[in-house]
Amino acid sequence: MEALEPALRSGQSGPELAGKLTANWDRLITTYYYDHLGVWAERCGLFALGGYGRQEMVPFSDVDLMVLIPSDGDQRLAEHVGDFIRSLWSLGLNLGHSVRTREQCLELAAENTLVASSLLDARLVAGEAASMPDPKVETRDLLRRNGVENFVELINKGLQQRRKKFGDSPSLLEPQVKLGRGGLRDVHAVNWSAELLFGTTDWSELEASGVVWATEATRLARARSYLLRTRFALHLHHNWKQDQLTYASQDAVASILGYGEPHVPGTKTRFMQAYYLHARAAAEITDLWLDSWTTEHKPDVRSSRVDPTLDSRLTVDDPTALIQEPTAVFELISQAQRRGKRLPPHIRRSIAAVSSALPVSVALDGHANSVIRSVIADVNDSGKLLWTLADTGILSKMVPEWRHLVGHAQHDTYHVFTTDEHLLTSCYRLKSLLKGDLAERSPYLTELAAKFLERNKPDALLLACLLHDVGKGLGADHSLIGSGMAAEAAHRMNFSASETQFIRRLIIEHLTMPKISQRRDLSDPTTLSAFCRRIGRRSLIDALVLLSFADMDSVGPGHLTPWKLRLLEQLHRGATQLLTEESPAVEEHASDRVEILHTLVNDIPETRLDCIIENLPDRFLETAELQQLVRSTRLLDRQKADLQVSFHHSPDGFFTEIIVVENERRGRLADVAGVLSAAGLDIREARSFAVGSNRTIDLLKVCPIERPSGVMPDRKREIVATNLARVLGEHSGFERVLSKRLEQSRLPPKARPSVKLKVHVDNEFDPNFTILEIKCQDRPGVLAYVARLLSDLDLQIDRSIISTEGDRAIEVFYLLDSQDQKLSEIGASELSRAVQRRMEDWNNNDQE
Template sequence: MSAMSKLKSALSHPDEDVALPEALPTAEMLTTRLANLADGDLRPDALRAGILALMRQTLDQGRALIRRRLENGGRGEVCLREATALTDAIVVSLADFALHRVFPTAGPTRGEKFAVVATGGYGRKEMAPFSDVDLLFLLPYKRTPRIEQVVEYVLYLLWDLGLKVGHAVRSVDECVRQALGDITIRTSLLEARFLYGDDKLYAEFRKRFAKEVVANTGPAFIEAKLAERDSRHLKFCDSRYVLEPNVKEGKGGLRDLQTLYWIAKYVYQVDKVKDLVANGVLLAEEAQRFAKAQNFLWTCRCHLHYLTGRGEDRLTFDVQGEMARRLGYTDHAGTSDVERFMKHYFLMAKDVGDLTRIICATLEQESQRPPRFAFLRRLKPSELEGFVIDNGRLSIRDDRHFRDKPVDMVRLFRVAQWHNLDIHPKALRALARSISTLGPKVRNDPEANRLFLEILGSRKDPEVTLRRMNEAGVLGRFLPDFGRVVAQMQYDMYHMFTVDEHTLFAMGILHDIEKGNLKDEVPMACEVIHIVSSKRAQSVALMMHDVAKGRGGDHYILGAKVAEKLCPRLGMPEEETETGG
C-alpha cells in the first residue's frame, strides 16, 4: 500500500465519537488516532499532512457542534467551556505525539522535562469562538535542543491549523522574575492551568509564584489593576452606556468582571468569584448577580463572534438587531426587540458597575489601601449628620438604617456630596436591600425633596452625586419618570449614550459652564448663565429635557407635562415650575 493510500485509510475510519457531531473529542481519542497515523509507516511529509488533516477535521467538526448548541439556545458559559475543552484535546494530543513519537528518547534528563500550561483567558477556560490560544512551555532550567524541537513542532502545527497562538518558553526562575517586573505577565500567570507534561514542575512553579510573587504584594496588585481599569475606561469613553458598547473592554463589560476575578484570586487565593461569599467579601445574592451578568456577557460575545465571523467585541448598530433576534428578544408593549435587548444589556452593565464598586471598595479596605483621606484611617467611626465615617467613607451603623429612616436614602448622597466622601460598601449593600421601601411616602416627603434640590443646585458637581444615585437605583425610584429612561437607547446621529447617561453628562457640563471651565468652548453660555433667574429651575429643566423619550409623540411636550407635576412635588413655587417646565 502506498503512503498516500495508508493516509486515506487512516482518515477514513475515524473514532465514532469524533465522526458523529454529537460529542467533542478527548485528548485520549486524538492521541490514539495520531498513533494510528504514525503506525502507518508514512513518510514525514505525508505524516504531517495526515496530522493536519485529522486535526483540521476535528477542529471544524468540534466548532460546528459548539456553534450549533449555542445557536439552539445554549449558554455562553457552556460555549466557552466547550471551546476550551476542544482546544485542550488538540494541544495535549499534539504535545504528547511530538514528545513520544516525533522526538522520542529512552531516558529524558531532568533538563528535558517540561510542562505545557494554558495562560490568560485560555487558562481560566474562557475561550470565545475567535479567542487566542495562550500557551506557556514551562522548563526546569534553560532550553535544550530536544525541547526546542518539540515546542517548534507543536507551535507550527497549531499555526498551520489557523489558530492564533501566543506563546512563551520560560523556566520557573524566568517566570518568577518576569512576573515580579511586569503586571501583565503576572496576571497571565495568575490564571495558569496545567495541560500536559511534568506536573511536579508545574506544582513547583505554583508554589514559588505564590511565595515569591503573590505574598505581601496584594495592595500593590490591587492598585495596579484598578489603575489599569481606569485607563481602559477612559479609552472607551468612561461610560458603560455608550450606544455601541464593547462587550469585552468597555466599562461594565467582561474585562471589569475579569479584573474582579484577578483581584479576588490574588488576594484570597480562590478560583471562583462565588468563593468570596465564604470570605465575607460578597453576599450570596451578589455572587448570583455576578454569575448572571457574566453569563449574559459571555453569551453576547460568543454570538457576536459567530455573527461577524471574527473576534469582534463591539455591539455596533448594524449587528444589534440580529443579536436581539438570536438571543430571543421580541417586540413588546411598543418597544422593539432591539430596544429591549440593548436595555437589558445596559442594565447588566449597571449590575457589573454595582458589583465592581462594592467589591473593590471592600478589597481596598481589607488590604489596607490608603483611602482618599488617609488621616481618617486613624480615627474610629465618628458621627456625621446621622451617619458614620468608617475609614474615610460614609457609612451606617446597622443594616436596618434605611428601612427605619427611608428618607436617608436621599440624605446619604447629599451628605457625601457636601463632605466630598465616598460611600462605604456596607451602606451601598444596605441601600440595595432597602430600595423597595423608596416609594410614594419618600417621594412626597418635603425633606427628601429639599435634599434632592440641594443636590441639583450644589456648587459641588452634581453629576458625580446623581451618577452615584443612578447606579444605586435611587434616582430612578425617587424620580419614576427618570427611571423609565434608565438604559434606554437613542437611535439617532446626535447621541452617543443612553438617555439617562446623556442627561447626567449634560448636568456635568452645566456645572462646568457655571464654574467658567468652558469659557473657550462656549463663552456666551458662561457669561449669561449667571443672569438666569432660577438656578434650580434650570437644573430641573435639564434633568427633565429627555425624560419623556420613548413614549411616542413629541418628547419635549410630554416632558413639560412631567415637569408640571414634578416641580410642585419638589417644593418649587408656580413661577419656577413655569420656568422649568
C-alpha cells in the same frame, strides 16, 4: 461551531457555552502535547493563560499557552516543544505561546503587570501537577509580598487606560464588548484583585465569607454571562474575531441571542437595553470594588450596625439593615453633599446593594426628597453625588419617572450615549457652565450664567435639565409628555407652583432654540419676533439658552461645534435686544446702508456706484452683512467677466465666505452648490439675489467636510474657481464634477442608523416667504439636488440654511414663486407632495 447558535438561542449561559468550547480545545491540545513531548510531558507543564485559562473561550478567541519547563531542560526538550507549537500553528489557531522556567515566570511577573495578570489566570491543561510549581499561586504570593494595594492600583490604572482607548462609557452606541467600560475586562480586573486579596475568584465563596453582598455577586455573575453570550454571538455573526458591537451587527446579534427576527421593530431595542443594563452593572461593581481596596479606602472594621457618619471607615455585614433604616441612607447622602465629599466606596456598595429593596413609600418621604433636590441643585457637586445616586439606583427609586430611561438606547445618527447618561452629562455640563468653568468655551454664556445665578436659585433650571428628555420612549412628543412627568417629580420635591410651571415650559421648549438658531434666518427680524412671541419672558429665554447649551454639548463629542454655538448665542443676543427694546443690530443701520457704502467703497466712481446700488434688491441691502455688501459691490463693478468669485475667511475661523456673481438670472444655485460639494466643502448657509435684469449674486458660507467649524483650505480656491467657470460657463451641470469626487472613494459607507426622510412646509412662520424644511440622509450633493429640484418646480430660493446632526442633513429653504410671491396654501401642499416624491425617487435610484 454549527451547534453553538442553537445553544445561544436556547438560552444557555455564557460560562456554560465557553466551558464546553474550552473543554474541546483542552482535549485537542492535550493530545498534541503528549504526542510531541513524549517522555518530557510529565516533567513539563502546559498551562492555559488569558481567556483560555479563565475558560472564557469564544469561537475565534486567541489560544494563549505557556509551556513551563524545568531549569535543566536540554536541546532535545527545546526541539520537542518547538514541534508541539508548530503542530498547533498548522491547525490555524490564533495561537499565543511562551516557554518559561519557574524563575523566568517570577521575574517577568515582578516586572510586568500584564504578565502578572495573565499568570493569575493560569490553569494546568496537561503535565504532572504534583511535580510542577503552580504559577498562579507563586505569582499571587509574589504580588502579595510586594503589596496587594499597589498591584490593585496598577490593575485600576491599566483598566482606565483601556477604557479611554476603547470607550469610557458602558452606554456607547457601538460598545466594545471586551475592552470598553462595562466589558469583560472589567470583570477580569475584579477577579484578579479578588485572587490576590482572598485567593479565589469564586464570588459565591466571597459572598459566603461576607466580602461581597449577594446582590453584587448575582449582578456580576449575570453581567459576565450576558457579555460572554454577546461576544459568542458577535464572533458567530462575523465568522471572525470581532469584539465591537457595531450598529450594523446589532440586529443579527439580537436575533442569534433569541430576541426575535432581524429588522423587526423592537428586536434590537430590547437587546441593546438589556446589554446596557448588564454592561453598566459590570462597570459599576468593578469601579466600586477597585475603589474599595485601594490604600485610601480599604475598610478597616466591619459592623452589623448602621453608622451614618462619613468619617467612619465602617461597612456593614448585613446591608439589609439599611432597608429598616432608610433615613440613614439619605443622611449619609446629605452629609456628603453638605461637606462636598464623595461617598466612600464601601458605603456606595452598601447603598447599591439595597436600593431596589427600599420601600416604595420612600419616594414620598419629605426629607428624602429634600436631600435629592439639594443634590440636584448643588452646582459644585464635587463628590459627583448625582451620578452616584443614578449608579446606586437611588435616583430611580426616588424619581420613578427616571426608571424607564436606564439603558434606553437612542438609535439615531448623533446621540452617542443612552438617554439616562445623556441627561446626567447634560446636568453636569450645565453645572460647569454655572460655576464659570467654561469661560474659554463661551465667555458670553458664562457671563449670562453668572447673572442668572445673581437673580435666581438654580434648582428649577437644573431639575429641568436633568429631566428634559424624560418623556423619550413613551410617545411622539417627548417634550410635552416629559413636562408632565417632570411636574410630578417637582411636586414631590416641594417646588412651588410657579417653579413647577417654569420647569414645564423649559422642557416643552428645550428644542426650540437649537431648531430656530440652526434652521431659520437669524438676520431676519421676523425670526426674532416669532421666537420672542413664543417664549415671552426674558428670564425664560435666559434659562433656555443655558439649558440648550448643556443639552447640545452632551449629545456626543463635537456635536456642539463653534458654528452652532455662535448661532445659539446670536439668537439669544438678538431676542434679548428685542425684548429690552434695544434695536437689533440688523435694524440699527438698515436705512444708512447706501450712505455707508458710499463711504467705504470710494474706489468706484460715484455715478457708477449709484447705478450698482440702484439695481441691488432691497432685501439684499437690508439683510446682507456690511462686508458682504462691500465685496459684492466691488465684484459687480467688474463688468468684463461673466463670472466673478471671491473667497474670505471669517475672522473667528469658523467658515469661509464665498461670493459668486454671474451674468445669469437666478436658478444656478444648484450648480454652485454641486461644485462646492465636489470640492469637499459643506455649505452652511446659501443666499441668492437677482441684481437688475440679468445678474445674480450667490452668498455662501462653507466649511471643510472634515472640520464642521473651520475655513476652507486655500489650495482649493483655484479648484473651485476653475470648476465654477467650467460648469456655469458651459451650462454643463454639476453632476459630472460631483460624480468624479464620488468615484474617488469606492469604499462602502459604514452602516449607521437610517435617516427617515421628512418634508415639512411652513407657511406660517414668515409673512413673506414659504419655508421648506427637509430632513434626509446627509451625502455629497444633497443641497445641489434639492436646489435643482426647486428650480424645476419654477420656485426661487431666497435663502437656504443647512445644518447636520450626525448623518442627518436638515435643509431649510425660504421660497417664492415665479411671481416673487409667497405660495398659497394649495401651492404649499403641492410642494410638499412633489418634494417628498422626488426625494424618495432620488433615494431609491441612488441605492440601486
